[in-house]
Amino acid sequence: MPEELKVGCARPTGGPVGEEPPKKEIDEVLTxxxxxxxxIMVGRKAPDFIAPAYYKGKFVxxxxxxxxxxxxxxxxxxxxxxxx
Amino acid sequence: MSIDSxxxxxxxNDHELSKMVKGGVPFPMLSDAGGKVGTIYGVYDENAGxxxxxxxxxxxxxxxxxxxxxxxxxxxxxxxxxxxxxxxxHVRKSKGTEATPSGWKPGKATLKxxxxxxxxxxxVWKTKEAFD
Numbered sequence: 055m056p057e058e059l060k061v062g063c064a065r066p067t068g069g070p071v072g073e074e075p076p077k078k079e080i081d082e083v084l085t086x087x088x089x090x091x092x093x094i095m096v097g098r099k100a101p102d103f104i105a106p107a108y109y110k111g112k113f114v115x116x117x118x119x120x121x122x123x124x125x126x127x128x129x130x131x132x133x134x135x136x137x138x
Numbered sequence: 139m140s141i142d143s144x145x146x147x148x149x150x151n152d153h154e155l156s157k158m159v160k161g162g163v164p165f166p167m168l169s170d171a172g173g174k175v176g177t178i179y180g181v182y183d184e185n186a187g188x189x190x191x192x193x194x195x196x197x198x199x200x201x202x203x204x205x206x207x208x209x210x211x212x213x214x215x216x217x218x219x220x221x222x223x224x225x226x227x228h229v230r231k232s233k234g235t236e237a238t239p240s241g242w243k244p245g246k247a248t249l250k251x252x253x254x255x256x257x258x259x260x261x262v263w264k265t266k267e268a269f270d
Contacts, residue, residue, distance in 0.1 A: 056166060065143050069174040094180050096204060100196045103175045105139060107166035108147035116166050119200065125223060126196040129214075130170075130181045130189040134142040134150035138191075138213045 055121070056114035059106055068105035071117065100128070139168035139175065140189055181207055195223055197230065241268035 059066060093101050100118060107116045118126070142150070147167040156162040173189060176182030181192030191208040203226045208214065225238040228248065236248040239259075249255060249263065 067171045099200050100202045101178045105168040106144050107168045108144045109166040113144050122200050123198045128194040130139050130192040132188040132210045133140050134146045
């Protein structure tokens with residue numbers, strides 16, 4: 055389902071998609087940027103995102119909302135080649 | 139998903155994980171450089187520059203049904219995650235007419251919330267069922 059990604063020398067990145075946070079005044083952004091944190095609550099929509107991924111020998115782009123209609127287990131972990 | 143690049147994911151899969159899991163990792167290994175997605179999910183530790191062990195169960199409507207977040211040194215319990223998914227799937231299939239009590243597993247009795255069950259849970263469910 056994920057589309058294949060063409061990779062060059064730049065490191066591919068993704069990020070949140072969908073609703074953009076409301077525009078703010080610049081000084082407000084400086085003080086409040088760090089407060090824009092978690093939007094997570096059970097029973098609420100999972101924030102959508104796109105992320106580059108390695109999947110079965112290929113580099114692909116994964117978009118969470120492409121998986122609507124399926125159960126998804128989204129796992130974060132500290133880093134590759136760590137121990138646990 | 140971690141802050142590692144897809145190139146490091148490939149190396150980790152090819153050189154270590156594929157020796158633990160036949161055929162390698164069967165699901166996409168996502169890259170979140172800078173922790174942008176992790177920040178929104180509340181799992182990015184900006185002091186350490188890494189993501190903590192967050193695990194989110196997302197249903198077919200894209201709704202988060204449950205999550206768990208652990209600090210790095212303690213690993214997760216995969217069977218408990220599977221049990222929770224089975225319970226959420228059972229409840230969803232019942233269209234909300236059933237609820238799964240503590241310790242529920244497929245095959246065990248569920249509860250049917252409603253006026254008749256108020257004050258009567260003790261008759262249909264025993265505390266020891268939470269532990270077996």
